[in-house]
Each structure stands twice: as C-alpha cells, then as structure tokens.
Amino acid sequence: MQTPLTPLFVASVTVSYRLVLARLVWWLSTQSSLFIKRTLDVLAVAPALLLLSPLFLCIAAAIRLEDRGPVFYWQPRVGRNGRTFAFPKFRSMRVDSDVVRQQIEHLNQHGASVTFKMKKDPRITRVGQWLRRTSLDELPQLWCVLKGDMTLVGPRPPMVAEVEKYSLADRRRLSVTPGLTCIWQVSGRSDIPFPQQAAMDVDYIRDRSLMLDLRLLLATVPAVLQGRGAY
Template identity: 45%
Template sequence: MNEVNNLTFKFNSDSQVLKKNIVYLFLKRTIDILGSIAGLILFSPIFIIIAIAIKLEDKGPAIFSHKRLGMNGKYIKIYKFRSMFCDAEKMLESLSPEQKKEFQENFKLENDPRITKLGKKLRKTSLDELPQFLNVLKGELTLVGPRPIIEIELEKYGEFAAKFLSVKPGLTGLWQVSGRSDTTYEERVKMDMDYIDNRTIIGDVIIILKTVTTVISKEGAK
C-alpha cells in the first residue's frame, strides 16, 4: 500500500513540475516575441546607422551569420553586425603561436587583429548583437539563456553537454551579467548550469534588467 501511495505522490509531483514547465515556457516565448519585436522597432534607426558605418569602414556585408549549436544540438545561424575584416578567416593563419594557443583555449583573443576599429566599439557596447533579435523572433534563440556556442566549444561542457543542449541559447544570460570576458570558461559553464537548474520568469526579467546596466557600464566587455 505504501508503494502505491509513493507512486501516486511521485505522479502528482511530476505532473506539477510538468505543468509548471509548460507555463514557464509559454510565458517565456510570449516575452521573447514581444521583446524581440519591441527591440527591432526601437533600435531600427541604430540598425541603419551601424550598417552604413560598417560599409564605409570596410567593404562587405554589414550583417553576417555564424553557425552555432542551438537547442537539441540543431545548427542555427546567428546574426551579428560584422565587427571583423572581411578576410578575418585568412588572418587566423598569420597569428603568432601564442595567439593561436590563446584562441584554442578560449575561442577568443585579448587583442584580436581581425577586429575593425568600429568593430571594437560595437563589441564594447554589445551593439554587434542587436540583429539577434531576429533569431529570438524566429524562435532559434530566447532573450535569456546560455550563450550559443560553436561545436568545438561543446567539449568544454564535458558531462554537462546534454544539459546545455536541452535549452534554447539566449541573447543574454547569467554569464553576460556576471563578468563576461573577466571570467574563465569553467566559471561560464558553472553559471550556465546554475541558470538551467534555477530558471524562472522573474529571474529572466532580473537578468534582462541587469543586462541593460551591464551594457551601459561596459562591464566585462572586450
């Protein structure tokens, strides 16, 4: 009899968790749609100004897409304002041994010669990521979640790789408001896991508000 009662309790508990998750995901998607539309409308004048400035500095497309891993390991194309020279991929070959080692360890460079002057300002202010509102509207990204990564970065997540891929990556997240470039990759993985385990709508709203202050203060941006 006790076993039956235990099974009933577990069923009820699982049902409550499932219902809670469904409500959370519905509200999260609603916020994503409204937030991305508002962002695209609000920043549309800035979109035009940045696009013109990029074209004037270095010939080539103002916006580029980069393949990243999305939810369930599905590949998605992330939109960004171009902050690097058009021949950035070729420039990787001319990096020093020290720079190549740094890139292999962190997938970024402290002083990246591939970044344009305007690109440095765009990255410092995170304006290069504004086109990702399109990804959010399409449902490929969410406003708040772990940052999307390239395939080789998944190795950094080790035993947590499956958990990382179980949710949509985000335009902003706990890592972005907790030091960003001032943190190690191991700390980033821990923050991603903490977010996934404890995510709530209120928590998402807090992260969005913190993102605004972080962008304004340029904290952790390089």
C-alpha cells in the first residue's frame, strides 16, 4: 500500500531543489566570471610584456650601474588559499635590506602592525626611489599574472611573515587570487594602515565584478601618476 506524500515532505523537497538550483546558477555565474577575468588578464598582459621589454632593459641597466647588485628581488608571497609563489620586483633596496630591516623595525610608521612602512627608508637606493615613486618596480609581477599566480585586480599578495600575524578575519584576503591593484592601492596606498587595508580588501571580495575591476584599473593610472603613498 502506497503512503501518500505529505505536504511537509513535498515542501521540503521543493525547497531543497530550489537551493540546489540557486547554488548551481551561482557556481556557473562565478566560473564564467573567473574565466572571462582570466582571459582578459592574458590578453592584456602578454602584449604588454612585449611592449615594455625595452623599458625593462633600461631599468635593469640602471639598477646594475648603481651598485652592481641583482636586478630582481624575489620573495615568497602568499596567494589564494595560502599557496606561496615566487614574487618578483625590480630591486629598489640595498642588497642587505633584510638585515637592515631588523635594525629599523622600531621605526615602523604603521606601529606594531602586520606591515612595515617607512617614508624615508634608508634601505632604498637612488634608482629605487624613482622606481617606487612611479611604481615601475612592480612591473615584473606582470609575469605572475601571465602565469596565473596573480590577476590584474585583487588584494595584494602578503609576505609569509605578515600572514603569520593575521587574525582569522584577516585571512579572508587569501580567499581569492591576489592582484596588482585593488581598492586601497587607489586610495592612498602605504598611507593607509593595515586594518583599513584589510577591510577594503574584504569589501572588494564581497562586491567584486568585472565592472568593478575595470573601474579600479582606470583609477590606478591617476593614482600612480600622483604618487600618493608610494614609498
């Protein structure tokens, strides 16, 4: 003898079906956006690396001529879901910068914070001052975007030592692929204390969209030209 389906059971099945369908639609939408974002990254960065290669050579020559040290500074950074990757910059500091930092740690303008920032950092070379003011030291990270370790827009990838100081809330910054620029990079950069940086990154993660990425990319140009917080 068949037991008739109760209204409560039918309602439960209907709600479950709708939840599964909504979740599927959300997942497909997210994957579609990520695919478009990745495609745009590659289409923008691949030709940019070729066009910028003469500038790369000029910067490399200037760095070598100043102190004969290495052109690039490689550092492990933390990406999406805590995965580390090799993060390059044009070297803007003395070759012994890591040792000197231990001696000037007490001068951190961000106080007892996760990040270390100092406007007149004695480790920065003369060429490095120009590179940082114009943000040209960041250009090698285009290679990370091409590889997929980074994207054009997203929270900046933190250092391993910084992540070790993160609170559980701060770790939300690691839930997406890191980027070259984001909200706090166009809002004052290093002048903004870490708690506010983290809050802005969480805002981006919550509201991220291709349109927001485009607005942030456009806002990055005047931010770089103004040089506010670039040190």
